[in-house]
Amino acid sequence: MEFRFASRMTQVKSSVVRDILKLTQGNDIVSFAGGLPAEELFPVQAVREAADRAISAGTSALQYGLTEGYLPLREQLCVRMAQKGMNVQPEEMIITTGSQQAISLLVQVLTEPGDTVLVERPTYLACLQVFELHGLKVVAAESDEHGMIPEDVERLVREHKPKFIYAVPTFGNPTGNVWSLERRQEILRICAGHQVPIIEDDPYGELKYDENAAYPTLFALDQQQFGSGVVIYTSTFSKIVAPALRTGWAIGDTRVIKMLAKAKQAADLQSSTMDQQILSQLLAHFPLDEHIRIISESYGDRMREMQSLIKTQKIEGLHWIEPKGGMFLWVELPEGLDAEALLRVAVSKGVAFVPGIAFYAYDSKRNTARLNFTHNKGEKTVLGVARLAEAIREFTARS
Numbered sequence: 001m002e003f004r005f006a007s008r009m010t011q012v013k014s015s016v017v018r019d020i021l022k023l024t025q026g027n028d029i030v031s032f033a034g035g036l037p038a039e040e041l042f043p044v045q046a047v048r049e050a051a052d053r054a055i056s057a058g059t060s061a062l063q064y065g066l067t068e069g070y071l072p073l074r075e076q077l078c079v080r081m082a083q084k085g086m087n088v089q090p091e092e093m094i095i096t097t098g099s100q101q102a103i104s105l106l107v108q109v110l111t112e113p114g115d116t117v118l119v120e121r122p123t124y125l126a127c128l129q130v131f132e133l134h135g136l137k138v139v140a141a142e143s144d145e146h147g148m149i150p151e152d153v154e155r156l157v158r159e160h161k162p163k164f165i166y167a168v169p170t171f172g173n174p175t176g177n178v179w180s181l182e183r184r185q186e187i188l189r190i191c192a193g194h195q196v197p198i199i200e201d202d203p204y205g206e207l208k209y210d211e212n213a214a215y216p217t218l219f220a221l222d223q224q225q226f227g228s229g230v231v232i233y234t235s236t237f238s239k240i241v242a243p244a245l246r247t248g249w250a251i252g253d254t255r256v257i258k259m260l261a262k263a264k265q266a267a268d269l270q271s272s273t274m275d276q277q278i279l280s281q282l283l284a285h286f287p288l289d290e291h292i293r294i295i296s297e298s299y300g301d302r303m304r305e306m307q308s309l310i311k312t313q314k315i316e317g318l319h320w321i322e323p324k325g326g327m328f329l330w331v332e333l334p335e336g337l338d339a340e341a342l343l344r345v346a347v348s349k350g351v352a353f354v355p356g357i358a359f360y361a362y363d364s365k366r367n368t369a370r371l372n373f374t375h376n377k378g379e380k381t382v383l384g385v386a387r388l389a390e391a392i393r394e395f396t397a398r399s
Helices: 007-011 016-024 044-056 071-083 098-110 125-133 150-160 181-194 218-226 254-267 273-285 288-313 339-349 379-398
Strands: 093-096 116-121 137-144 165-167 198-201 231-236 248-251 328-332 368-372
Touching: 044 273, 071 093, 071 248, 071 273, 093 098, 093 254, 098 125, 098 198, 098 231, 098 248, 098 254, 116 125, 116 150, 137 150, 150 181, 165 181, 181 198, 181 218, 198 218, 218 231, 248 254, 288 328, 288 379, 339 368, 339 379
Parallel strands: 116 137, 116 165, 165 198, 198 231
Antiparallel strands: 093 248, 231 248, 328 368
8 A cells, every 4th residue: 555645744854852762762771862750759649549539539530521621620720820820710721632732733723834933042842843744934033041032033023924932931942941031021022012922831830940939921921011912821730740641731812722622622522531630639639839849859959960960071162051940951062063973972872862953943053952850860860971971072082
């Protein structure tokens, strides 16, 4: 049988992270590649008890449910969002199969093939994959450790009239950067003025290393200062509970949520009722905020451990900005070093990372790399950093 695949599939690259994860399965490789949470911190017993309560409550956990999501869970999430300054009602929210689905559905309802979207440079690689699949033109605005550069955003908005801006303002992927309050306000002003929606992706926002630090979401700032309704917010339980529950959510204008519900009906009818009811029981009976503090404290320790180990290697020309939260260290390798070529050497020595080129829509900086520090600690991190340093020195010597 000869299959004739859709032409759009020829434009879609395979996920670099997924490919590296397959490469490292079953091998003695220390992986700094995937954005994997620490498995030993999963609330296994609490999830088990929540699942028992969901099943014991009746058969509804095994039945079809609303496309928009399990109402008690949406109500609980509205309470959690209010704690972040986001005042929403259940009808302004939809539960999705991870925040990745929320992004995909938003692209479906907001764009046509050939439309332009605006992103940070660099940006989350999986969103680039979604944009490729839907035949979108991606334009990237310059950014630094304080966020997108407002002047560049305004220039590109005027020039390209994008259908939306996609951004991760708090502990970005891959950079770990957090936008300043001033940048958040400026970008909101620009988007409100030009009526350009912002997809605010916030999977890491609660993983902050200083629990007293405040990083208001774009959604909350818009409600408090602009009232424009331009922000559509997405988040997930993957990083604060467990990825396998595959449950995220999107918040926005009710007109957007209704359109997302139509698109979701065509995609999968609904997200797992069982997973949603487990999470609802978890929120009702488990101190999630205390759990998040424990995770964040551990991740901060792991970040500092990795930084310290890299510093002891004294690799000339290696630079990074210390993240204030999240899961990643974004490093600039010695000038002229190609991270994709380095990866091949690194894997042969037993360590993996994600080359930075995967996070650029174009004009990539080839001497960049993303290192995950949340999945490993102690001896494994020591071993992985030593192997990476050895690979860099060997590669540099060859060059």
